[in-house]
Amino acid sequence: MRREPPKTAADYAPLAFPALMLIVFFVVPFSIMIAVSFFKRDPAGFYKPAFVFDNYARFLSAFFGEVLGFSLMLAVTVAACCIVIAFPFTYLLTRRPRRVQTLWLVGLLSVLSLSEVIIGFAWSTLLSRTAGITNLLVAIGLMDQPVALLPTFGAVLTGMVYQALPYTILVLYPALVRLDPTLTEAARTLGASPVRAFFNVTVPALRNTIVATLIMVFVFALGSYLLPQILGRPRHWTLSVLITDQAIYQSNMPFAAAMAVFLVLISLSLVGLTLLVGRRENAA
């Protein structure tokens, strides 16, 4: 259905409330943060208004570069893992009877009600030496003695994928439900095995959905700062952890603001780049 574009000012009225909310709770705080990022730190108090690039200059070091690189890599890995697990899962889920689907979705929604702290400590118990899953493996004779699986990169990744997976599935679900099941059937009548049909019909037909979901999980994972601390070593800490550290424990608001602005710019440019590449490929 095609709707007429809004013409008069009154037509835009429904946008007024969300626009106001966005301005008050997003644009204004973000602007303040940008301003603060150019301020000077006052060791005695908080910060002094100024216009200096010191905070950004300090950021341009090998250490922070490495942390930024790690944060981006972690977020990309989490996003990729989530898609790889969630896409086939959701695809199979949409082919089950309605009742089964509802049960699974309710279960997944309940995971969303868990806070990041609870998820973190649950996994730290599960991966621990004393009470973790390795004890089970020992019990069934697969391992000689229980080992601690944390703090490791794998533990951080597991926790973050666990946390992001329900979101991924809930974003993919509507698109996969709407996908015409005869597309894969057509591929099968043309000689593609079910697995092949999945990879060269279902996946490409939903390319845009997959890219959008990747971006969403990427941004979601970029903001995670609790799980890396609970499940990882300091070298697994993300930029978000350092920002929290600077802002809250070091009271260096201008530097934290500079890092935050930088992180936003980097992730926005990555998202923009992905969309640009996608559009070019679609046009070709």
Add this chain to the structure above:
Amino acid sequence: MSGLSINAITKRFGDFAAVDDVTLAVPHGSFVCLLGPSGCGKTTLLRMIAGLEEPSAGAIVLDGEDITTLPTHKRSLGMVFQSLALFPHLTVGDNIAYALRIRGAPKQDQRKRVEELLSMIHLSGFADRPVTKLSGGQRQRVAIARALALSPKLFLLDEPLSALDAKLREAMQVELRQLQQRLGITTIVVTHDQREAMTMADLVVVMGKGKILQAAPPIEIYRKPADAFVADFIGITNLLPVETDGAGRSSVLGAAVPELACPSGTTKATISIRPEDVRLTTPGRGTLDGTVTFVRDLGGTIETFVEAGGMTITAVATPRERPDVQVGQTVGVLLPAENCVVVKS
């Protein structure tokens, strides 16, 4: 036997038998239409032939090979879906070449075959267009070409023309039939449109409630319907009660039709007579007398509705033999015995 044979196939969904003990032989190179109202099991039967549904019982044999449990992708078939199911992310050419690409055919062969097929469907030069930019009729042709890319043994179509407007649909029916005859490919079409079935098929299979009610050439189905349901489903018909007395004399709505032979032993039956076989005459000279209730003059044909003995009888005539009747007039209705078919009701 060469061709497709379906032996006592049943498909149950829970307690419900969608297809109930169906046996059908489809000779090689013939065009079969599965015809019936929605929910009669025709699509389920087609999907079992394609391997997209597994039969609960029975066997499907293609050219002497039992393919009942063979996975879809190993059967040699091409299928056109009701939704067409063209791959939205591929161009026209890539859609048609899909089956060849899956089998790893060289790029050159793929391009050559695509060009061949595109010229067959009168869409030469469309290879690089996205399928989303095509009209309904063009998409239809692309779906047909894609299904035929590998010259399959079986060509299956599920309500292929239902998305097209009436004019285009009639044209495509003729085109599809001509294409099938040129290629000599065994074809099975599911449809609920009896005109479509009559236009295209060598053999029309009328289904109802999961069973085959009648399988015969179109004109035979039309002329000699097996039962009242088939008679009513194929074309327009008059279904009238007929009674036979002890001496074997038949009467319709109380008027004697002496030449009408009913199966012996029955006292009550139903006859089917096509509107074009019903003739109108002056009162008293026909089999029955009735009152004209409505005249529908469509230009090409004139339909007259006559009420007689509590039933409405429809008569169709061409303008040349224009019956000179008006609403309210009493007329005589002639039911020629040779055109009356006794059907199971």
